[in-house]
Amino acid sequence: MWKSGAACSATRVGVATIITTVFGMALADALIKQSSTAMTLWQIYVLRSALVLPILLVMARGRMNTGRYGWIALRSLALVLMYLGIYAAIPWLELSVVAAALYTSPLFIAGLSAIVLREPITSRHWLGILIGFAGVLLIVRPAASGFKPLALVPVGAAFLYAVAAVITRAKCSDMPTRALAVWLNLSLLVTGLAASLYLSRTGVGAGFDYPFLFGAWRPMSGRDGWVIVVLACLMIGISLGLARAYQSPRPQVIATFDYSFLIFATFWGFVFFGDIPDRLTLLGMGLIMLAGVIVLTAGTPEPTRLEKAKVARDQPLVPCRVKTRTRPQRTDTSPSNR
Structure with a gap:
């Protein structure tokens, strides 16, 4: 009884943590969208990571010698490109559209887990994937006259993100989360510095009318400096909050509440920019949320008789030791032998 109560309490804490965390994530995206006219993406990358890294290094001291640095680099690369895709589209799309496209990741995770990790996929998984795909079509609307190809970038x-999640699960699951956060922010810092130097020296960005992605660093106001500080604090909170939330005894419940990000993204989009999603977008968001819940709660199918036979066949034979029962020696207790 005590264990059940403790598990419920831990789950409630995890739910509260994930809701608070995704609230901060949506706020961070709104701040970056609002700052896209005042700073460049690479400027935000460098300055935010420069503030975050020293704090994370102190928190992760003694835990940085993780090994498997190739897999860590591949995971960090996938996440850096993920952030690039999100932030490249944010100035042009509504936050709710970007959020809905991004939260198709559980569908990709289910598919990649089946292909890469050889995990079985059930009919409920397929149902969730099809419903999620329908939701994406309602939001992106490729056949409509106002179709924006940029809306596909958050889907990418x-x-x-799904690639990074599968790598984390297969190769980095036993690594300290703070160490992984350090490597990610270090990768963001290096990427921001490299892109900034390349654009400033070559002038390649002058041919593009997209200063947020291709422009040189801009002079910052006092308000811009405070935005960077807030983004750094949010980044630390998000990194620790996600790790803490998913340490819950019931990660499926946590992942379901993770979808509240769609609500908060819509909220901040309205507060900052006055964006109001239309009915088809809201319907698509609802379908994506439903698809995610279906995929996250889908159980693992029972192995078939053939699979059970294969597992039994592949089991190594262990020789059995047969215990032999020895008959106790009979002792003669006749009076003549006393």
């Missing part, structure tokens, strides 16, 4: 970001 969702795929990259």
Whole structure:
């Protein structure tokens, strides 16, 4: 009884943590969208990570010698490209559209887990994937006259997030989360510095009318400096909050509440920019949320008789030791032998 109560309490804490965390994530995206006219993406990458890294290094001291640095680099690369896809589209799309496209990631995770990790996929998984695909079509509307190809970029970001999630699960699951956060922010810092130097020296960005992605660093106001500080604090909170939330005894419940990000993204989009999603977008968001819940709660199918036979066949034979029962020696207790 005590264990059940403790598990319920831990789950409630995890739910509260994930809701608070995704609230901060949506706020961070709104701040970056609002700052896209005042700073460049690479400027935000560098300055935010420069503030975050020293704090994370102190928190992760003694835990940085993780090994498997190749897999860590591949995971960090996938996440850096994911952020690039999200932030490249944010100035042009509504936050609710970007959020809905990004939260197709559980569908990609289910598919990649089946292909890469050889995990069985059930009919409920397929149902969730089809419903999620229908939701994406309602939001993106490729056949409509106002179709924006840029709306597909966050879907690509969702795929990259799924790649990082599968790598984390298969190769980095036993690594300290703070160490992984350090490597990610270090990768963001290096990427921001490299892109900034390349654009400033070559002038390649002058040919593009997109200063947020291709422009040189801009002079910052006092308000811009405070935005960077807030983004750094949010980044630390998000990194720790996600790790803490998913340590819950019931991660499926946590992942379901993770979808509240769609609500908060819509909220901040309205507060900052006055964006109000139309009915088809809201319907598409609802379908994506439903699809995610279906995929997250789908159970693992029972192995078939053939699979059970294969597992039994592949089991190594262990020789059995047969215990032999020895008959106790009979002792003669006749009076003549006393």
